[in-house]
Amino acid sequence: MVDIVTVCTGNICRSPMAEALLRAEVERAGLADRVRVSSAGVSDEEHGRPVDPRAQSVLTRNGLELPEHSAHRITDEELADADLLLAMTDSHRRQLLQRLNSADAGKVRMMRSFDPEATGTGEDLDIADPWYGGSEDFATAWEQIRAATPGLVAWLQERVTTR
Template sequence: MINVLFVCLGNICRSPMAEAVLRHKVLEKGLEHQIRVDSAGTGDWHVGKPPHEGTRKLLDSYQISYANMAARQFASEDFTQFDYIVCMDNSNADNVRNVPGGAEAEIIKFMDMLPDEKLREVPDPYHTGNFEEVYELVNAGCDVLLRKIEAEHSLA
């Protein structure tokens, strides 16, 4: 099983959106028994809460499920339980790297998968309100990530 974890600050906007989008793409390709997707936040403010209303509305509009998703905080065990830890911005990547336990997983900055984009961090729609912009970035980045996983693990 290949395990992917998306990480943002509160785990209610960006990372659950990415989790839902990648899960959807994995299901479409019939790879759900080979790839597991989860998300977490570096902060603990929203633990146990569902994705933000803006994220839910946007995912609903694309008919992408977020069933059974609840915010959780990143933990040191995630280093050994996930193969890819994908951070939505530089601060999240720094926070993850500073968690005791050391990194065994590959830590990726999400926007590094989209080198042609001017933005170098996924904007936080909790503050900007622009969930559609985040979806467009997440959708494109998840395509790149899935191709990377398929190539590295000979799943294609």
């Protein structure tokens, strides 16, 4: 089983949207029995909260759901068990790396690093933070997540078949 955790700040916007889309695409690719997807935040500021209503609206418009979501800070157990930690921003990536030993650093990747159209490194690959904006900001974050997902699923197909 490949264990993936999508990670943003508070686990109420970007990471839940990425989790819901990736779960659906993993299932569509026939990998649901070999890939587990969850989400978490680097902060506990939103602990226990559901998906932000604006993010939920994006998911609903795209025919997706994320039942029973409760925001939480990523745990040491999740860090240890994850095969892939998908950071939404370079700041999230750096925070994850601070909590991991150097041997596990390779399991942290930027979500947009799987988008063939995304260029650059570090902050150039950030998924836009929609929190302070309106519906158009959530649409931008969604499009960035969506653009990275096919490359991620292709990467997973390779990994799962070679294990």
